[in-house]
Amino acid sequence: MATHIFIDGEAGTTGLGIRRRIEAVADRHDLRLLSIDPSQRKDPQARRDLMAQADITVLCLPDDAAREAVALGQDTGTRFLDASTAHRVNPDWVYGLPELDATQPERIRKARFVSNPGCYATGAIALLRPLVQAGLLPVDAHVAINAVSGYSGGGRTMIEQQEQAGGPAFFLYGLNLQHKHLPEMTQYSGLTRNPLFVPSVGHFPQGMIVSIPLHLVSLPGVPMIEDVTAVLKAFYKDAKTIRVMESEPKLVAETMAGRDDMELRVSGHSGQALLTACLDNLGKGASGAAMRNILLMSGQDIA
Structure with missing residues (x-):
């Protein structure tokens, strides 16, 4: 039986x-997209009607709009996959990693x-949790966590600024140290103390490096670099989209x-030690992750 999917906010990145x-992959996995008329994208009734037809509603909306969308479709029976920050540490929601x-x-x-x-958070949790x-x-x-991302993660306005005006080569942001990804980083890594997280953006469209320096000599048992590597390899030995690689003299985002x-x-x-995670902020960090969750929610295997 086909799985019908409505993307609320499909015009965004x-x-x-x-x-x-x-x-x-629609034919191979029997997925069917339900699309809204562009003129009705902000029409609550039109959106709710599509939610009622959808097995899965994917929310690609700002946080407040995502919360409103869940309330709008709560009684339709649709399942929700929310790409916003709104529900990532909500105990009633399953974290899609x-x-x-x-x-x-299975959850x-x-x-x-x-x-x-x-x-x-995907990169940070993958490194810290094991x-x-x-x-x-x-x-x-x-x-402490440092990260640099391509400018596509900043949405339409930043993309236009970078592509039309040339944009800065590099900039730091979130300097109040309260980035919206911090709660999920802390909760799902297993830490009880918020990391000090410094994000940045480079003048390139896609890609990301998350880096975490550690003083191994200050950790219990004084582990070696080989010990850290062995833990990561054991944790991800069966993972299909996460690989532990050999160290490189330099990394390109x-x-x-x-x-x-x-x-x-x-x-x-x-x-x-320096722990690093390299990923695409729009792939494993967003749309690619959502695609794997859609397949799982439709009862299929994930590649």
Whole structure:
């Protein structure tokens, strides 16, 4: 039986990416897109009617609009996949990162409400959670996270500024250290203390590096770089879209652009380690992650 999908907010960057991915595999996975007339995109009744027809409604909306959309379609029976930040730490929603643990794919399959992870959070959690669970990193550790993303993650306005006016080569933002991805980073990594997170944007469209420096000599048991690498490899040995790679002398943020997988590395020496995650902020960090959740929610296997 076909799975019918309505993307509420399909004209945005993430929505368009999800739509393209669905169209590419629609026949193979028996997926059917329901589209709204552009003139009715803000019409609550028209949107609700499509939610009532949809098995899955994907929300590609700002946080407040996503909350309103859930209220609008609450009694229609549709299942929700929310790409916004609105519900990522809500206990009534399942976090849509299948690699979180062995039970997460099944939880996503069965859930009515699934929250798609944030791009920065995807990289940070992938690096930190295995170390916390293995006891290499204390739950109350002081952790610093740096990240650079392509400008496409900033939405239409930033894309236009970067492409039309040339844009700055690089800039930091979120300097109040209260980025909206912090709550999910903390909760799903297993930490009890918010990391110090410094995001930035480079003058390139897509790609991302999340980096976490660690003083191994200050951690319990003084683990070696090889120990950290072994924990990550064991945690992701069966993962289909996360790979632990050998260290490189340099990393380029655009390396994973256009892809829906992620590469993790551990570099360093003499008791110091640098953990890195390379991914596409629009792929594994947004639309690609949503596509895997859609397949799980429609009862199918994920590649």
